Amino acid sequence: MNLGDRAWQLMLDLTKFHSISQSPGESRIAREIHSRLANLPYFQLYPSQLRLQPIAAPNNPAVVAALVRGKGRTGIILLNHHDVVDIEDYGIYKELAFAPLELTRSLDPGILPPAARGDLLRGDWVFGRGTMDMLYGLALQLALTEAKAASGDFAGNILFVSVPDEENNSLGMRHAIGVIREFQQVYGLDFAAAVNCEPHGYDGEDHVIQTGSDGKLLPLICCFGRETHAGALYDGLNPYLLLAEVIRMLELNPGFSDACAGEYTYPPTVLRGGDLKKGYNVSTPPAAWACFNIFTLAASPREIMAKLVRLCQQAVANGVASFHRSAAAWQSISGTNLTLPEIQPQVLTFSDLWQQCLRAHGESFVREIDSFAAQLVKKEPDLQRLTLELIQRVHRYSPDDSPKIVIALAPPF
Template sequence: MFDCRDEVWALTKQLVRIESIVNEGGEKVMSQSLHTLIYSYPYFQQHIEHIIYQQTENDEQERYNVIAFIKGTKNPSNKTVILMGHIDTVGIDDFSLKEQALDPDALAQALHQEELPEAVKNHLLSGEFEFGRGVLDMKSGVASHLYLLKYYSEHPEELEGNLMMVFECDEEDGSHGIISALSELKRLRELHGFDYIAAINADFVSPRYNGDPNRYIYKGTVGKLLPSFFITGSETHVGSCFEGIDPNFIAAHLTRQISYNPALCNEAFGETTVPPVSLKQMDLKPTYTVQTALSAYVYFNFFIHSWSPKEVLELLKVEAETAFATALSEFKQHYATYSKVSGEPMNDILWEPRVMTYEDMDSILQNEHGEAYTLHMDAFKEQLLQQTDLDTRMFAARVVEEAWKWMPNKNPAIIMFYSSLYSPRIEVTGKNDKEQNLLEALDSALEIVQPTYPHPIVTKNFFPYISDMSFVALSDDEAGISAVSTNNPGWGTKHYVDYEAIRAINVPVINIGPYGYDAHKQYERMERNFTLNIVPNLTNEVVKNLIGSR
């Protein structure tokens, strides 16, 4: 096994000190520095065509991926293993010690002078943890891959295949990096005849519960959707509140119905997703008035293991209908009580729960208005694209809001749609030769490495966080993917993903990454032994089992 702690740590600090907050310009500096570092290796000076500096595609930001590969010379083979990792981080606004956030050594010294939570203080004093933005998520993982890249660039004779590195930007937001890398992976496959047999990501892992002693290796990954709801009410003056219905009232019932609902957890292979939770709830009134809002907007994080995007819409339609019915029932009860105490007569309430998908509404409007509607909406979307402050989620909401104006029936309704990126779920279960070979390579590697480490290294089926693993394979069928494209109002304008390009690569992927705590928080920290020693050695053993010399 490699004695690599010091070198991987030096690489980690070098990367952490380069600010690469997503969407803020530093990613470009990070990729330039990474390209310069890799190019300094003699192998790449002799094979300059083996390192690619790739600008992302269809991206509002200027940023780049760095892709590099080594061709093994022991027994030349098309078999190719991909090592992947993202080079961007989240911001540092949460740090009380912002000036030290990107300098692990200075941050550690400064933290000794701070009042810290007990667990954080214990980790700091132990000397076994390193702190800093990106030190866990995931520049130490990138450093592990860089160590292996340098080693095999000096020893290509130990490879019976090829080793590909994909260092991608924009993982923390829109995944433009890995999605753009797909075209380059396809080009390289066609040019060099590569057969992508496995991918290893190096994103961070953390304890799953307090006191959890395990360090996890994940086979495949959770999928993530952003189901969204445009809710219309019936506007009224607040002094006559029962003459209309506030869409915020319906939205509140919808959030209560969906958020934290364990019936919406998806179990597969003995593992269960966390339930959905609301990420935004708002009305769409532009300014203060004493009228109730015309519409509200809610969206939810939704993790999946086995459900398709189509199935999620079907499940949530039932929940939305239940929430709508509950809201109307409660509204009528409140109205009846108010009527009794005020002595004012109660009017009939004729509204009924009405829930439809964006695809359903769009079809109704096309049938009703024909070309006039489609031309108007195309022009409206083009106009919206000029508003650069609109993210994909608000862009989608504004499209639905505009389309709703064309609806002949303006009674209260809930329109369901997807407003952001679908990160596909991936199962790696041994269902084909590539998956089986990867799982066997991992099992053999664990047999070698586990005796050298005091804590259990445990494999699980689904990486539990959003990651770029989702974009190298596809478990969904065409109907599942179609539900994403036909129900995203920004599809083809503000948002587009070539899911067939993912299916074309379709390589089984596992995650072997740094271990630590508080990713995306000010006390982000990683454990030295597992991160700097176990991760590169375990990854290397898997590589050797797949394409190396034993």
Template structure:
């Protein structure tokens, strides 16, 4: 067998890490082809080449699926993972070693005194494998390959569908496109999906956290945003206009750390909102004040949907712009001058409908097409540019704050009460405690954000229509397969290896956790799913 022993698993994860696959690079494009070549070493896939497939994820990227199918059952576990990693700028002069775990480990030993005590101890202990992707999440892929090989070798009476995708670290384009493809795979191969088994690593909850976690859900992330459109003026006559930065400052202060969107479930609480990006859309420097500023916010959710978030956000923007207007008018009274206008608040959907009535669909299509075609802009910038351009055709509305959504959107998913997940939770706690003295903790909403957001969606929830209507790039460069997600309705659990410092220079995998503990635990989970009737 190729990936059976602990030594073989270490060699495999080092090989996967060496195939650097930073998001947006050539390495990400090439990775699934290399992985396919590795998988076809197994005789099973030589005999069943139709069980391995590449799936278009856009921009020359592909996801990969590899199916082990047992003839006696349709019950299927989807082994889901992502193969892209974040970038490596923080490695500095050691960047050339970021994807060579053994060489990087030797280098870190030479400069061990440069690191904090905890990191230095881990370097010198030889208990950890350092390198970009070791923890997040090439070890997870290696463990899934290990499971598929064992299932083939021992004729396990269950189907395993290994599914690994690109782009999880940015927009999850890989998983969003894979959802529709899963339906086709199920029909082609007569598969009944019983479980999504993800193997993202166990993330710490606080600095120096020694606990091992597994996850029965994943937190939601959504980005309500505002385009502030003021009234330009010369800096020598500041009150002849209304600076968009002035407008934005009121909302930025209110949004940062607000508890308006706060949720608590299972004793867990959503992290507070923050401003993720704020920028002036005036490209050049001049003595003219800015009349258009974009502000993008990160909001986490558990049980709230897009409709809930947008309603609260829009109301908060309205209230804040009222405060801004009152403050501005007080200044005008102090300076004995007249205000240039009253600030309105309008949703993107309302703005779209206003432009439609005033100028027609052809003008809207012209505006959207103009910016969708620009490769120098990402989806967030395209959204703001579309909104900004629309406003140039209705200046009678300004000063104005337009509320909208920008990608990405990760809906919250929770399977904590699912009977199969509950039984796996019990198995995981018993297995780790009795065999290794580890007392694992179940997290009901994985706080790392993950592709698991797309494995299911409430079949009775149509709030995604609000998201669709207020996302300028919807249906052009960004979509979410909500209806396909509603059809899936498959429970999810995340059990992965222990590590530390994902996305940092000192990202590292605990070797025993990866090669032995999690490998044996995942095998126990799969065997449990073969027999359990819940």
């Protein structure tokens, strides 16, 4: 069986594991990949070069790493992820999402976008969850690893690495770094490249391989207001007014697109958001927040943070102006005279807030936050929620409880 046919069969086999990120299937597929490699004569001869690295997380995800040694110290990492996104968007075809051949035969071309409809009608493509992202890429790398393990005569070394949780918080890749470093040190390897078989938007032209990668930041912007009742709105400040301005100014803002060597990143977008209310009532929330995806090529995190501070300062000015315009208009139509609070929110980075609290409370503040963070990590697996709770806790120590915007960087980094 040639390499392409072997990869095709492996892909069809692996889709059967329903390896949705953070599900039991994600754990099962890792152990299946490990089992297939463990059954190869090469790894029965060199078992120490095969690793199943469990991760302490729900459903027992794991990293699979396998080293095939050739001649010399130079190595290449074959990198892939074995989790896939959920299947809720498959609608009436959910039951077939992990049966690529049957799904492809069953799909109604009329429900597909034009490009996908053309692919289906040409008969050159197979459809199904994970077939492209990225079980075929995994299968291709696994087939290549099998082939090199069988030949045993080639220049260089191949380290196959398959990780979970790529579709969420990159838990697998963050654990895989230690595994890769260990193989590198134990076997004296000099890695020259990492090949990631992640798909990208092929446009039919010659540009089918991309070198390098962009960076990613996840700023968490938390707006603290002044709580008030819905029947006394102008006595306080709803933090959603500030957050709405931040979102309006930052969402799809091409001024935050980064560029390098003729390539451009997409602009920012909101990925999560909410407020700090525990439930429904008719009071405004104490704070509202959102996480923004920002891709980078050349800009440093420091440069991005400086731009975010300037944008949030303008958002504050816009929000305060909107508040006063609304109050003036409402007084005019209602005939009511309002006594408006003094509102001039600050814009702080998390570092600014930390230093402010440290000056006010000293080392006792550091000890308390360290203790709180240690407990929080044990009970809160959601990295963005963990970041939000840490901001909220530190903010309790702020000597200034007036409205403000706090900008932090949330994981994954």
